[in-house]
Amino acid sequence: VALRHAILSALSRGIPKNGYELNAVFNDNDERAWNASPSQVYSELTKMEKVGLIEVSDRTERRATSYAITEAGRAEIERWLTQDEPDHTIRDDVTMRLLTMWTLDDTTARHLIEAEITFQRRRERALRNKLQTFEQLAEDTRVWRNRRAVHILWLTQTTTTIAWLEGLIDVLENPESSVDDTLAAALSPHVLPA
Amino acid sequence: VALRHAILSALSRGIPKNGYELNAVFNDNDERAWNASPSQVYSELTKMEKVGLIEVSDRTERRATSYAITEAGRAEIERWLTQDEPDHTIRDDVTMRLLTMWTLDDTTARHLIEAEITFQRRRERALRNKLQTFEQLAEDTRVWRNRRAVHILWLTQTTTTIAWLEGLIDVLENPESSVDDTLAAALSPHVLPA
DNA sequence: CTTGTCATGTAAAAGGTTACATGATTAG
DNA sequence: CTAATCATGTAACCTTTTACATGACAAG
Secondary structure (H helix, E strand, O other): OOHHHHHHHHHOOOOOEEHHHHHHHHOOOOOOOOOOOHHHHHHHHHHHHHOOOEEEEEOOOOOOOEEEEOHHHHHHHHHHHHHOOOOOOOOOHHHHHHHHHHHOOHHHHHHHHHHHHHHHHHHHHHHHHHHHHHHHOOOOHHHHHHHHHHHHHHHHHHHHHHHHHHHHHHHHHOOOOOHHHHHHHHHOOOEOOO | OOHHHHHHHHHOOOOOEEHHHHHHHHOOOOOOOOOOOHHHHHHHHHHHHHOOOEEEEEOOOOOOOEEEEOHHHHHHHHHHHHHOOOOOOOOOHHHHHHHHHHHOOHHHHHHHHHHHHHHHHHHHHHHHHHHHHHHHOOOOHHHHHHHHHHHHHHHHHHHHHHHHHHHHHHHHHOOOOOHHHHHHHHHOOOEOOO
């Protein structure tokens, strides 16, 4: 059970959400926690209601069905976080591409890196925007302090990745230079040597 | 098709590998590119041989079946990297947990963070070791420069994550303080403000 | 001679994607 | 009135995990 916990997490703030709203979260590529397709979300919501982890809170507005987390749902979150071992496995298409790029010629590789820089810059802007909107919300501080902290991590990781990608272009352009030195120089405005 | 590209990537250096060796890569939680279970690897290898992306290179030693990448396999790598859009979706159990932690009391949350710090420190050591072994290998430089660069990214991300997790403990301990300032202080030895 | 590592697989179930279909509401 | 957005679902297919089974070889 996996998307299940992502949905419980999204509802854990207590604000009911419908399938469409949840899909907006799970199809957002800047959200670095979980992705899912719409059909999966709708069918998982139905199953979760059946077993009592969530309940229909509001069907009035339009025809949207909003769900709220139940006590059983909150108990399941706690069980998940405290009893289950964290799953550290990752499947990251982008990283796999970066690892395999040396099979291409320099020009093609460079194009791919530049496209990725463009994507990461867009993500960087999106994360900064989200952090700003958090400032305007005066909900339960506990929730928001936590969300804010995670977004700061995401932003830091993104900024570092951009610097690294720029360094990678330098590495390509200087085939004789030391990879370590070139990347250290590119990362230095962001990361000091450990 | 996804594991398929991870296998092609692993074989792209030209060194044949058997299922067991590939599984060692795909079950290594420090490898931040792709994970897969043994049974999936074996069945995917059979399928890939059938369509000619890989070929049996050596069945002699013990009864292990080693596979090598074919020309068609190399062509598929190039098609994948240049024609397919990168998939930026992520499913990360650990990040989801970090996002949901505020639902727990501070003591429990702290335990979870500390367990994660332990894990990340182990990964940090493992990555440093791998980088050292790279130095002793004098294979095709193009391959190793690329691998080295990716491992430097992984190491940087891991170091930053550890600093952030330590900052997160400070955030828990000082509920009145600014999340931004506390995390900036924790990250400052590693990351300068953008 | 037995425990651990190497090595491969099968079968069933769970998780996830894609293509398609449908219709209500809102903005221009 | 027409296009975009909101909103939900079904069916077929693909991907991945889990549980189980098997046996060779090496080291103590």
